[in-house]
Amino acid sequence: MKMRWLVVLLALVLGFGLAQEKKLKACFIYIGPIGDIGWTFAHNEARLAAERAIPGLETKYVESVKPSDTGAVIDRLVSEGCNVIFTTSFDFMDATLEAAKKYPEVIFAHASGFKRAPNMATYMADFYQVYYLNGLMAGALTKGGKVGYVGAFPIPELKRHISAFALGVRAANPKATVNVKWINAWFDPTKAREAAEALIAEGNDILAFTEDTATVVQTAAKKKVPSFSHYNSMYKFAPDYVVSGQLVHWEKIYIDFLKKVKDGTYTNKNLQNVDYWWLLREGAVELGAQVGMPINPKYADALKKATMTVNGKKVSVYDRVMELLKDMSSPNPRFDPFTGPIKDRNGVLRVPAGKKMSVAELNSMQWMAPGVVGQVADEPK
Amino acid sequence: MIRLVPEPNPPRYRALWVTLGAILVAFVIAGTVFSAYGVSPLGAYRAMLEGTLFDPKGLQEVFRRTIPLLLIGVGLTLAFRTQFFNIGAEGQVLLGAVFAAGVALFVPLPAALTLPVMFVAGALGGAFWCLIAAGLKSRLGVNEILTTLMLNYVAQYMVIYLINGPWKGKDARGYIYSDQFAAPARIPVIPGTDVHWPTLLLGILLALALQFLLARTTFGYAMRVVGENPGAARYAGISTARVVLLVALLTGGAAGLAGVGEVAGIHHRLIEPLQLSSGYGFTAVIVAWLARGNPALVLLTAPLMGTILAGGDLLKVSLNMPLRVVDVFSGVMLMCLIASEVFVRNRVRWGR
């Protein structure tokens, strides 16, 4: 009790000191429960990290918000004094834009979308480079040349990731295929399990996935099949079978954004062109089975023995992954997985030689890279 | 031992008192859950009340949620009254939305006709989905709980198929939803709110009309007989099968209308099924049960549940309580209400 009073007193004293400075209250709207170990969990961890990193920052969150309720929740948050609001799902896009018009004095930032306003920025931490690196490893490790992928929905984000993954697989193993099963859900452990079982039954001996639980990792481990962790560290669920994976650090974006709001770089007038598209270079994503472990040591030997041809030279897959990771993490990366010439899986040239795909193209990607096997309803012919 | 002594002629206002008592007990039980969570129950209730009924924005939230609950609930009272246990309103809402979206997206119509046709199409969609279950029940004796439930899943996949395939929007950039509806296909709202008033009006009219149907018409009489005493219905020459089919038409149609309201009043496009309906189909079961088989009473019970849903959201936002609070609250409320039923018809005696 006494401690609490002390803290309050301290806060009051400090508060007087900072009285001129406008208090920063950042509020987060989540699509799922914070307890999943996927998307929302990662955003919430980042919120806590931002709170620790920025003194005086107050945060608040609302979990499991339906897109239809977004407007009402934003009303509520604004009336409670939130001056920066992060809406962390693509589904919130239109509601966020409307709210930005309704509350011109509040700053909004919307994750993974493409609509902006003077007081509404967009941001995304994207994995496509990491997927390429995972693909290299998967291609090197598959014995039968078949890599399985459990996918949520066939939207551009997944097409981009699966295609990058497949480009990686084919770079290391030109004959291998990436076999996709869709479960039409972001969260559904039973479907994820049965889809993974079906992929294993079809002879896929490495698995990767997009779903908000560790089910695929667990299922694969039971069948002694290596897999790649998705979104958060799932290494602890199967230490012997998680090769590597994709990890996210949303806090890099949140801290940068909020610091710039605090020092006046970002205002409610100049966000029209603020679009964070942060990758390995900015540290917003990480390659790894868990934080700080890019490749599970158990698989290092196998990857060092596996070789691939790069520009006519033979190199080990392990070295290639490390080299590209270093390059793409540097301030001026030279390598990009989506550098032309790239044909789609039907043979249509999608990226001309020497060109790289733009952020807008990546964001609305419809086609699938060669090597991907699986149904996609709206694939352009 | 508790012993229940039936009372043939319960006092007139007894049902009211018992219901209020049950709600009070529910609030007390939910309150203990709140305090177990470290939130003062009185504070929580005050926040809920102040933030919903005594706050313009809150009130608008209450109305927005009341609209689908009213429409679905009105239909369900009739279904329950005739012992047709339709727990597939969720799927019927989706079908209503699909049919309305089909009209909005692909049928060229004069602006003035668009919305009326959408409502009719939506009602037909919901009714069609419910008729599958009703037909199987009356023709082949297939249990409707099972079929309505299974059809919920089928409806979900149907929506996903449409927005992922043939109906995928051109402005959607590859994401899975349909194109936005044009202006004439959007239900007007009270300016500055999300309250699509024509749907609300439709719900109120439907509640009154169905109350009239139930109380004053031969068909209403047939419904009551089928529900209360199927044996007598056969004796009186009432075709149970026909009554069930017609009730299914009404209850499914009403749920379909709710689907039109959601898709054309709020989302303005066909979206992922789990985001489209928000579980109104199940909450409406409470609404219908509270109304004790009287469609007109849904005019009171739907706003009550609407307030609880909006208030539950408030607990989430203002007091940072977890999402499942709303489920626990609804479950406790429903449990208390149905448990209280017995005290309307019986007196309680202790001992043997």
Place this chain on the structure above:
Amino acid sequence: MDEILNAFARALSFGTPLLLASLGAIVNERAGVVNLGVEGMMAVGALAGFAVAYGSGTGDGNLFLAVLAAMGAGTLASLLHAFVTITLQANQFVSGLALTMLGVGVAGLLGKRFEGLPLFNQPPELPFTILAIGLALGLALAFRVTRWGLILRSVGENPAAADALGINVLGVRYLAVGIGGAMAGLAGAFLSLVYRPSWTDGMTAGLGWIAVALVIFVGWSPLRAIFGSIFFGLLYYLQFRLQGQSGIPTEVFASLPYLLVILVLALSGLRGQQGNAPESLGKPYQRGER
């Protein structure tokens, strides 16, 4: 051949929780009480099982106790339903819905601290499957030849006559609902300990509802429940195995399990096999009422 064996193994695995839960529901429905709250009872069972098995997080939880805890939690939840529907004679369908909301809600609230944690002491799958099939055979036998089975069925068919014979109708119904809860809890434990060893809010994913539907699907017969759950498990697996093998949209395969359940039921209706429901199913029993 491998393919067929594997598909069969998947059907057994996915069918196990369905079989366990629907056997429980068969018991309480045979005694005349419908409990639509299977999903909720499964959820609390899954959580209780995981919480005990997790122990201090080092894999030291006692698995046997975990299974018992899951069954206990399921029973506790079901007794609420029993009190409301048997003693207070409330509507069984609505009470079951309420129980689902409560069970899923309470499990979601209390389970927060177990989310995203791995389980190190995972029990093997086979004993659960064997137990489930054994229970089904045992129940089928018990219904046919034992006095206990006769009493249970008579309470569900004609409670007044059973009462006249000196059977404690309400007591039998309480017991049957409790058994239903324990079995649903066991099914939940299978999910959180074996099928997908971890706890997440919403992890029952509608399986409880499918179990409820299966009971009707198999005509309240424990023997047919074995085949019914394997059949559904097979369909559920095949929706993914067959995906991508043809031009048929994935969503069609996804809805196939549900459509086929309806279809099979309609076909059995055509052949006039719907008369299996216990006569007094869903009706409260009150003494002196005929």
